[in-house]
Amino acid sequence: MAYQWTRQEKLKRGVWSAAVAAVICVGAITGAQLKTDNQKAEAIKRFRTTSAADQVAILEVQKDHLLQQKAGLERKLDLFRERVQERRGGGEK
Numbered sequence: 174m175a176y177q178w179t180r181q182e183k184l185k186r187g188v189w190s191a192a193v194a195a196v197i198c199v200g201a202i203t204g205a206q207l208k209t210d211n212q213k214a215e216a217i218k219r220f221r222t223t224s225a226a227d228q229v230a231i232l233e234v235q236k237d238h239l240l241q242q243k244a245g246l247e248r249k250l251d252l253f254r255e256r257v258q259e260r261r262g263g264g265e266k
Contacts, residue, residue: 178186220228 220231223231
């Protein structure tokens with residue numbers, strides 16, 4: 174004959190299971206954050222040890238990339254505004 178768990182025992186096991194799962198999730202998130210922080214610090218350290226000319230070149234590449242992203246987002250925003258205008262105006266421009 175199998176042991177019948179009481180309601181209180183089931184609740185206690187459920188609480189413990191949830192607590193263990195929460196500890197594991199928080200540990201994983203904390204570990205990932207620490208790794209990311211270490212990688213950022215290492216990248217900054219590497220950047221600072223490069224020559225000024227190389228730093229300028231790296232920053233120019235980043236600037237170009239950001240300007241491309243900006244252009245893409247502005248295009249999407251313009252298209253969105255056009256669609257909103259069409260809906261409000263009944264399709265007339």
